[in-house]
Amino acid sequence: MSAMNRQSSWEAKKDNLRKFSGQVLHVVKDNEIFRYRVDDSGRILHEQLEKARGVAQRSWRKVVTGDPEKKVRDYMTEVPQVKLIDKLSFTFGVASMIIIEFLALRHPTYFTPFYYFLMSCLVGNRYFQYREENSEFFMLDFCYFMNLSVIVQTAFFPNSLMWF
Template identity: 30%
Template sequence: MIWKQQMKKASVVRFMDKIAFTLGMLECCCTPWVISQYPEWIPFVHTFQSSILIVVRYFLYKRKSWHFFLLDMCYFVNVVVIMYLYVFPQSQALLGAVWLLSHGPLAFAIVTWRNSLVLHSLDKVTSVYIHMSPPITLYVVRWLYPDPNYTRFSALKDMPVLPTSSSLTYAIALYLTWQVAYYVFVVVRQKEKIKAGKRVTSYTWLLNDPKAGVISKVAHTFGEKYSIITFMGMQLIYTFVTCLFALLSYKYFRLNTVFLVGLFLVSVWNGASYYMEVFSKQYEKQLNKLAEEVSSAVAANQRAHDSAGAGAGETTGNGDRHSSVEAEPQKSASAKKDD
């Protein structure tokens, strides 16, 4: 279609990337302002933006058969955080669990999986957002929310620190609930589709990705057959260890602040590395490829047009010759009549 060809033009791609970059920068500027001036808006902002980004990602990933990625733990934690914000704000057990999971494995994933703040890339911005926004939202609820009587989030009342044992228990219980469900409904029931390459999961991606390095090697310690089980065990240990740090972040405001700022800087640094080392080369290749595709499409259309024109001309020529042949008998008949 014409509009698809237009969208592939290098000039259009550049323009769309500029818009995406501008919106991303606007987000980075506006979020701190909202936090400082209207912290009570943050839960709604998080819910609205994360919902849009996840829905858009679903449709984009669905076309590539990547939609099983949306069953990963990070999306599960995002859903549970929203449940706490709107359904169970009075539950201290759920507060402890979502705080540990969001400030633990979810937040540390920015470092572990090198999430990059690449402002023109919707995919990379979404990855940073779903890992960064839940802990920031809970940070605002914990430290900055203008509700001294705790009428909105009553679970915070009389809980200056998280109870270690119960919070860890509920957090790990939530994690295991997700892990068991994921193993049954994805790893087992979708095994044939995954094996045939019809579906891609984070497990198959990470375990077969050379960039995963040490993680992939350790997961294959007991062989290919047990690599997924081994990886699940590694992830459980990772979740538990990172949750231990999250206990401290709930207790100390400065530590929590420095931690979140540090995570943001890591994502920015990863984004800068991507721009300098990867994107500059890939972008030029991508634009050249798009230009070649558009040129090929235009050339094909031109050839088709020329062929159609030539065919029409040939038909007209045949018609003229046919008319001339018909005219000859008429001319002969007239000559005989004159004789």
């Protein structure tokens, strides 16, 4: 009797599996990718996807390290290198903050023209960077509108408390 129950139980499971006939399922386990396919008779066919694993691993390596051949573990143990452009950008930012503070506190009449000059250079540079990457729509961000608002207010409506 128990053999008969097992048989009917197995047939019920096969009927359920037949509903998934033709479906393909992917499972990742222990850094390996397996593909399971259900055929028309309800059997589960499985295969290991070594090629897919290699392609996925290479693409992830390229995203993380920039080189599809370099292991992420090796990349994480490397000493980070600061690029010259990053050093120059940091130095420019600190120097700009010092100049802005000096102008705002000691010579407030020169602050506005300096702000106009600085923002036109920075925004112009950013526009050309975005244009090169074909990403000009990033300039529709709130911070660019806010800086434009400050320039318009200080140039044309300096006494407007409502705008401020």
